Amino acid sequence: MNTEIPFSEEEYLALLELAFEVAQSIKGKVSSDGRKPDSQYLALKLYTHAATVYWLYQGTKVPVPASTGGSSFIDFSSIAVITRAAIETYITFFEVFVAPANSDEFEFQYCLWHLAGNVFIEKLGPVDSSVKEQYKMAQQEIEVLRNRLRATAKFASLKRKEQKIVIEGRRTRDWNSIAKSAGFGIEFLKRRIYSYYSGFVHSDGFAASQLMSAQKKEDQLFYAKIHLVTLMILLSKFILDYEHLFEEVRDIIPKFKAAHERAIMWSEIVRRFD
Secondary structure, X not given: OOOOOOOOHHHHHHHHHHHHHHHHOOOXXXXXXXXXXXXXXXXXXXXXXXXXXXXXXXXXXXXXXXHHOOEEEOOHHHHHHHXXXXXXXXXXXXXXXXXXXXXXXXXXXXXXXXXXXXXXXXXXXXOOHHXXXXXXXXXXXXXXXXXXXXXXXXXXXXXXXXXXXHHXXXXXXXXHHHHHXXXXXXXXXXXXXXXXXHHHHOOOHHHHHHHHHOOOHHHHHHHHHHHHHHHHHHHHHHHHHHHHXXXXXXXXXXXXXXXXHHHHHHHHHHHHOO
């Protein structure tokens, strides 16, 4: 493949380092809003996905099959799957912590995010008596989250069927709204990016054909670089969003001026894609 991918390893590492410093900037800090520090969980998840992808980009070596003395390759398929998880992480972060227009919407998205992650407990019984108390406490937390959701104006504005979905802990997504407010073109975000990466998660025919056709290392590197560029876009969007959310982030930006300028560039580029 002769097509050049606009990927710079040096630039990737600069954005990755800045993303880490940005996420760490609020560690241990007291916030006037006890909900906001939870964003660090998603920040760390995004960073670790991007860091792991960089490690895979260096190449996979295994001592099997022994008959050929082992094998070596660039596992771009696994890179794609992790990139898909990173996309989901960024979108969730944006939906919960950035997109809400007011405190009520933030409360709604925040509680629904936590509820969605805990409702599976309702269908499980305690494995043994030693965890019975923890199970009871988890059930109580679920009810607290549901009551907080019911108390929001956002919940009251929903139709009865939509309220039922929310109380069940099911999160829905308005792709047009997310794309517009996050600065992505809807075609780029939903159809070109999300759908493309979902193919690797669900092992569709197109993803399988890419894997089978990329037998040469140069082809594997070509596909891997596509995914690393996607991650640079996500890291850039995250950095700028976090800068908007927390004053502590704005204090460290001058130390990483060049990386910050690249984050702005990638964010502007993706805004024009569609």
